[in-house]
Amino acid sequence: MKGLKYIVIIAILVVLVLVSGQTGCEGGIPGFGGGGTQAAKTGIDYSLNTGVDYISSGKILQQGETFLVGVHIENYDKQARTGQICIRDNIADNFQGISSQGDGECQFFNVEAAEIVKKETTGLMGKQITEERRPGVSDVYFPQDKEYSYSGLPSLLKPYDGILTVSLKYRQISQATGTLTAPGMEQPTISQEPAPIAVSVSKAIHKRQDGYKIDLDVLLQKQQQTRIFSSDFSRENVSYFNAELVPETMSCLTTTGEPIHGMIVIENEKLIKCSSLVSLLGEASQSYPLVITLDYGVDIEKSYPFGIETQIK
Numbered sequence: 001m002k003g004l005k006y007i008v009i010i011a012i013l014v015v016l017v018l019v020s021g022q023t024g025c026e027g028g029i030p031g032f033g034g035g036g037t038q039a040a041k042t043g044i045d046y047s048l049n050t051g052v053d054y055i056s057s058g059k060i061l062q063q064g065e066t067f068l069v070g071v072h073i074e075n076y077d078k079q080a081r082t083g084q085i086c087i088r089d090n091i092a093d094n095f096q097g098i099s100s101q102g103d104g105e106c107q108f109f110n111v112e113a114a115e116i117v118k119k120e121t122t123g124l125m126g127k128q129i130t131e132e133r134r135p136g137v138s139d140v141y142f143p144q145d146k147e148y149s150y151s152g153l154p155s156l157l158k159p160y161d162g163i164l165t166v167s168l169k170y171r172q173i174s175q176a177t178g179t180l181t182a183p184g185m186e187q188p189t190i191s192q193e194p195a196p197i198a199v200s201v202s203k204a205i206h207k208r209q210d211g212y213k214i215d216l217d218v219l220l221q222k223q224q225q226t227r228i229f230s231s232d233f234s235r236e237n238v239s240y241f242n243a244e245l246v247p248e249t250m251s252c253l254t255t256t257g258e259p260i261h262g263m264i265v266i267e268n269e270k271l272i273k274c275s276s277l278v279s280l281l282g283e284a285s286q287s288y289p290l291v292i293t294l295d296y297g298v299d300i301e302k303s304y305p306f307g308i309e310t311q312i313k
Contacts (some may be wrong), residue, residue: 001095004271007184013258014060015075017097019103019115021270022113022195024113025072028045030274034206036076037096038223038224039075039076039139040076040133040134040194041048041194041223041224042194042196042197042223042224042227043075043077043081043169043193043194043195044073044074044076044081044111044168044298045073045074045084045272045300046071046072046073046166046168046300046302047071047073047207048069048070048071048072048166048304049070049071049139051114053067053068053147054064054067054068054070054305055067055069055148055164055304055306056306057066057304057305057306058306059303059306059307060159060306060307060308060309061127061150061306061307061308061309062308062309063150063151063153063308063309063310064149064150064151064156065149066147066149067096067147067148067149068140068142068143068147068148068235069087069098069141069148069164069166069173069226070139070140070141070142071085071087071139071140071141071142071168071303072137072138072139073085073111073113073137073138073139073140073168074135074136074137075111075113075114075136075137075138076114076135076193076194077114077193077194077195078096078113078114078116078135078193079113079193079272080110080111080112080113080136081110081111081170082108082109082111082170083108083109083169083171084106084107084108084109084168084169084170085106085107085108085109085140085166085167085168085169086103086104086105086106086107086166086167086169087104087105087106087142087160087164087165087166087167088100088101088102088103088105088164088165089163089164090105090163090165091103091150091160091162091308092180094152095150095151095152095153096148096149096151096152097144097148097149097150098161098164098309101252103311104165104167105114105142105143107140107142107144109138109140109168110118110138111136112136112137112138113136113137114134114135114292115132115133115134115135115136115205115301116130116131116132116134116150117131117132117133117134117174118130119131121133121149125270126181126276129259136288137280139307140273141159148210150308151266153309153310154204155310155311155312156310156311157311159307159309159310160307161305161307162305162306162307162308162311163173163303163304163305163306164300164303164304164305164306165301165303165304166301166302166303167300167301167303168298168301169298169300170297170298170301171231171295171297171298172195172196172197172294172295172296172297172298173231173293173295174192174195174197174236174293175193175291175292175293175294176190176191176192176201176291176292176295177190177191177192177289177290177291177292178191178201178289178290179193179287179288179289179290180189180203180214180216180245180280180287180288180290181285181286181287181288182205182211182212182214182225182280182285182286182288183205183207183212183285184205184257185203185204185205185273186283187201187202187203189202192289193296195223196222196224196226196228197220197221197223197228197239197266198220198221198222198223198295198298199218199220199292199294200218200219200221201207201216201218201219201250201290201292202217202219203215204216205215208277210279210280211277211278211280212220212277212278213275213276213277213280214236214245214275214277214278215273215274215275215278216243216273216274216290217271217272217273217276218252218271218272218273218274218292219242219269219270219271219272220239220241220269220270220271220272220294220311221267221268221269222265222266222298226298226300227298227299227300227301228266228296228298228299229296229298229299230263230295230296231295231297231298232297234255234299235297237265237267237297238263238264238265238266238296239241239263239264239266239294239295239296240262240263240264240293240294240295240296241260241262241263241264241272241292241293241294242292243272243274243290243291243292243293244289245246245276245278245288245289246288246289246291248276248277248278248288249276249277249290250274250275250276251274251275251276252272252274252278253272253274254272254273255271255272257274258276261273268278307313
């Protein structure tokens with residue numbers, strides 16, 4: 001029995017070591033980037049590549065040590081995406097390293113669309129077919145023709161605090177769709193590809209002389225701490241918005257009663273009021289396609305702390 005207890009204890013210790021090792025990869029600091037991505041929710045996201053030659057969150061470099069920056073991009077959208085990714089550090093360019101001027105050093109990227117893979121499994125309920133979404137991936141490496149290193153930093157008692165900032169920009173055109181019925185108070189189910197701005201809709205219906213008035217509350221919510229711009233990146237917190245109830249006419253207003261004609265201002269969330277009058281022949285229920293289109297620029301920016309050991313040991 002004692003031997004069995006020792007075996008169980010050793011097995012538990014091994015599991016704990018494995019779990020702690022898996023969760024320790026590029027952990028980062030609260031408020032800083034690190035770890036996996038949120039692409040399954042937001043459509044596109046990225047993380048830093050790790051390895052002996054790559055800088056990552058919390059890594060300590062020796063002054064003069066060469067290193068690279070690798071950015072791993074994941075795309076869960078059914079559309080391929082292109083954009084620009086830039087890196088910069090917070091260390092003066094006199095000490096070499098990564099450029100800290102303006103946007104830093106930039107490259108264009110192209111990531112393929114996600115792939116839907118169907119799997120057939122056999123269980124107690126018989127054969128079942130499930131769908132798995134595999135993201136399109138792309139890796140971007142900096143620099144393209146050499147390696148980075150820091151030199152000339154004065155000798156300090158502790159490692160010099162550095163911050164690597166990564167910024168990924170792309171244009172997002174997305175649609176949220178559903179079906180509205182009238183009459184009836186059934187709430188619409190909205191379908192939408194993963195995107196930085198999520199769309200939800202609630203419905204109310206009021207009887208009118210020859211039909212019904214449909215009132216919609218359209219709630220737009222950011223999925224993560226991204227910066228939103230107009231599609232040309234000229235204005236921040238701005239997106240194109242259009243809502244259609246085919247084939248009827250629908251008007252949309254802000255909560256303060258201002259008509260919406262294309263562009264809206266959105267920070268963390270935005271509530272929009274839309275309405276339409278529909279005419280019904282008889283008492284039969286009718287269905288109408290709802291299409292909500294958003295068009296905006298996305299900037300996902302993350303910061304990764306690292307250190308530079310300047311004392312010769």
